[in-house]
Amino acid sequence: MKLFIGVTDNDWFRFLRARNAEEMNFWRPKSTAGFSAIVPGELFLFKTRYPENRIVGGAFFVRHTTLPLDLAWSTFGDANGVDSLEDFRDKISSIRGDNDHNPTIGCTILTQPFYLNDNAFLMPPNDWAPNIVMGKSYDATIGEGLRLYQLILLEISSSDKVLLYSGQRIADNGNRRYGDAQTVRPRLGQGGFRVSVLDEYERRCAITGEKTLPVLQAAHIKPYSKEGPHAVSNGLLLRSDLHTLFDRGYMTVTNDLRVKVSRRIREEFSNGRDYYALDDQKLKILPEKIADRPDPGFLEWHHKNCFLG
Known part of the structure; x- marks a missing residue:
């Protein structure tokens, strides 16, 4: 099993955390051909940019696709991390540096998220390079990937938030310290x-x-x-x-x-x-x-x- 650490801005994360969004579009401003770093049901973690540079939460990967901006908005609304279509369009335009009114953007669909409190943010992996712009995948069964996976499960269980999928517990909330790294079947929103x-x-x-x-x-x-x-x-x-x-x-x-x-x-x-x-x-x-x-x-x-x- 793998996990992926995606780089995002603090505003996107805090906006969705404040609304306790149950699914989200982790969008990219330009259309991307695909996303093969992880498979559906594996963990997608959120890491804020420097200078904060912390793991702040995560969700489970559903799929990656491309959509026109207006369709991405009508499909996900404020689960895109902004208040309105106008704000979404302005944000995309400012990043792309063009005036395309309805560009096709990359959409990574995530579900069943968890949000860490500010005092529970985690350090990124020890081998994380400052020049990583989009993100990086890790093997969740060994090394830094396993260490981070275990820390995430420990944090979730210590806050009494136990994730349930198809009746199976990922974190056992006290019966054992760590769960085994495993792929789950993501529940669609x-x-x-x-x-x-x-x-x-x-x-x-x-x-x-x-x-x-x-x-x-x-x-x-x-x-x-x-x-x-x-x-x-x-x-x-x-x-x-x-x-x-x-x-x-x-x-x-x-x-x-x-x-x-x-x-x-x-x-x-x-x-x-x-x-x-x-x-x-x-x-x-x-x-x-x-x-x-x-x-x-x-x-x-x-x-x-x-x-x-």
Whole structure:
């Protein structure tokens, strides 16, 4: 297992700590091709810049992607570490040194964070070089990586904040001093759900194949308000009008992944020709991983509880 120490500014960290944010976008001002330093479920720690130069908290890595600035804001809002879209745009512009109104930026999605108190900040690893600008990964099972991992777990457990994932304790809060370095399955928040569905569906509408990014939306099959999880298997990437019809029951997807359009569109609106053309069509786009494809249980729930028939 590895951990990554990312360099950030103090304002970003304190802004999110004050709001006790449950997920965040650790953004970069320019689009970056990828992030392979750690894998989903590994620790991503926050280190402030000099002169403070301390480990101040961390979270669990979900994924890295790129998004237009306005979409990053609509997806994460103040979990980007600023108050408003205008402040976000000004901050990005000042760092980039250009006037691009809506640049594509790098987005590292993190979840289930912990925030250290000021008197609990930790020194960075002994071999940390002052010229590191972005961050550095460490093996969490040996050397400085293991030492830091153990200090983090000790700090969390001593403050009575025990992290739970899939029923398993990472820190055992007194039963043992240190936990074993391990990867966990990160629990997605709303923003992480949206980005994960977007990327797993190749940024294309599942029904039509539409790829105009501003009109694509991540739909829950079973609504979160009805205890549907933020999981890709409970999601569909849909064009905005199809998302509306799906949520309101005028459209559903069957267990064999075919679109079903309700007769109520015609009855209530004397229209719907374009939508009826989609009836009985197989979904055009599906996630590559079987586990991320629409779960039959959620599809059945939608058919029984939402679809208008």
